[in-house]
Amino acid sequence: MQGWCWSWLMEAMIGRWCHQRWKIMGRGAKKPFLVQFLRFLPNYQQMNLLILGNKHGLKSIASPGHGILAIDESNATCGKRLASIGLDNTEVNRQAYRQLLLTTPGLGEYISGAILFEETLYQSTTDGKKFVDCLRDENIVPGIKVDKGLVPLPGSNNESWCQGLDGLASRSAEYYKQGARFAKWRTVVSIPCGPSALAVKEAAWGLARYAGISQDNGLMPIVEPEILLDGDHPIERTLEVAERVWAEVFYYLAENNVMFEGILLKPSMVTPGAEHKEKASPDTIAKYTLTMLKRRVPPAVPGIMFLSGGQSEMEATLNLNAMNQSANPWHVSFSYARALQNSVLKTWQGSPENVEAAQKALLARAKANSLAQLGSYSANDESDEAKKGMFVSSSQGGQILGVVMVVAVVEEDGEGAGNVEGG
Ligand SMILES: O=P(O)(O)OC[C@H]1O[C@](O)(COP(=O)(O)O)[C@@H](O)[C@@H]1O
Incomplete structure (x- = not known):
């Protein structure tokens, strides 16, 4: 040698x-x-x-035709999903729903990682099989949401910051023992609220501290500064804010000695604000999003796994497909929650007789996004349900009212506190 x-x-x-x-x-x-x-x-x-890559599934997560199933909704957000089909937000109902998703036969053909909420990581099926084992049987890497939700950021323009750094190292070590091999931390940035320099700095610093702690404990971190869809601004404004946010995130990731080769990103796509007068086509969204990413994300980063942020299932898939029409420096794929689950929920309706049909709906969405990852998706056969947008303004249950709501949820729930999201 x-x-x-x-x-x-x-x-x-x-x-x-x-x-x-x-x-x-x-x-x-x-x-x-x-x-x-x-x-x-x-x-x-x-x-x-190499160790992170091989032992912790990094390579397998960012592999062709695969993406992430995000089912890490905090209890508060999961409650909204269940309420949409008339179910109560009980542990039994959350378990039944997650069981449906995690025992879908053949899911591993399109899904390489699944992000779980803490409750799910420690839960089993009604037959007593651990959910992490259901995932392993399908060759899907289990991940864990480690942030503790959003709370108001004093001194900001009605913005929020993400909690969860206290005790994160010991929690991460426990999650690893339970079978998690990657982590996720979601914070949000609001364009209509500024964003203020304070909010951007806080979001970036929190993400970087979390990423360093995760890597130190053997979990591969997913870095998610969600830029909310809210607002009537044009796509150029989103580009400007996204560039600013990602510049700051990478600045602090470097300051915290985070290994870029051992992270995945979960960005929002660069789109016009949800209330903007004109919609952008998938090609335009792909052009702006890839321009932003190429300007800000080093090729050392192995994968970009987009969130769906309130887009319809079909839109999220079409946009991903447009981004994969030519080669990219990173694996460009999905880590959707709503855009993989909407049809599933609507099909299930909480009824055991519908489980099989709901699992088929999940496979159909996973397959569509797998094809989009490969750049070969066609929307011809999409249902009307898949075309329905899921955006709900943050001011109707999130960002502004959320300040009060979040505090209430923390007290009641003590877990996965508030959320500012389109649902
Ligand atoms: O419950 P929370 O903490 O608000 O998280 C909301 C959701 O946001 C996500 O990060 C992205 O979800 P969407 O794809 O629906 O935008 C999910 O992983 C998560 O479940």
């Missing part, structure tokens, strides 16, 4: 060993100088990447 190869291997192995020793010594122990020093050696970082 060539000399450089040995030196690479030795440096990487020693670095890894020291880091493991430090972990065994316990989180409270001071990190030995050698460990701190080794983190900065390029070969150690590469070794870590």
Whole structure:
């Protein structure tokens, strides 16, 4: 073996060993100088990447024709979904719904990762099979939402910040033991509210701190600063804000020594505000979104997994398809919640007889988005349901009223507090 190869291997192995020793010594122990020093050696970082990549499923998540099923709705948001089909927000109903989704036969053909809410990570099917094992059987990597929801940001323009850094390292270690291999943190930025410099900085710093802590605990972080659809601004304004937000996110990711090769991004697509007078075509959305990403995201990042943000199922799939009409520096795919689940919920209606049909609806959406990831989706056979938009203004239950609502939810629920989203 060539000399450089040995030196690479030795440096990487020693670095890894020291880091493991430090972990065994316990989180409270001071990190030995050698460990701190080794983190900065390029070969150690590469070794870590290989481990993250192979052992933690990074490669398999960002693989052709695959994307993420996001079912990590906090209890409050899940309650809204269940209410839309007349069901109460009880643990039994949430379990029944997640069981339907996670036991869909053949799901792994199109889905490589599933983001779970904490309750689901520790839950089992009614027959006693752990949900994480259902996922593993389909070769789907289990992930976990680790943020603790949004609360008002004092001193801002009626904006919010995302909680969850306190105790995150120990929680992450527990989630890892339970089978999670990647993490997600969603914060939001509102264009009509500014966004203020304070809100953007807070969002970026929180995401970067979370990403560093996740990587340190063996979870691959998904970085999600959602730029809300609210507003009547043109697409150019969204581009401007998205560029500003992502510049700041990458600045703080670098400051926190986050390994870019070991993260995935979950951006909003660059679209006009939901109340803007003109709609943009998928080609225009693809052009603006890819322009923004190419200006801001280094090619070291392996994958871009979009959120759907209130777009209809069909729109979200068409836009993804448009983005995959030519080669990109990263895997460009989906991590949709509403745009994968809307038809499923409508088909299920909470009735056991409809489970099979609802699972077929999920497979159909997953397949459509898998084709869009490959750039070969056609919308010809889409149903009317798939064409229905799901955007709900944040001021009707989110951003502004949400300030009060969020506090109420924290007290009642103590978990996954508020949310500012279109649902
Ligand atoms: O319940 P929360 O914390 O508000 O999260 C809302 C949802 O936003 C997402 O990040 C994106 O969802 P959409 O694709 O529906 O926009 C989901 O992963 C998550 O379930």
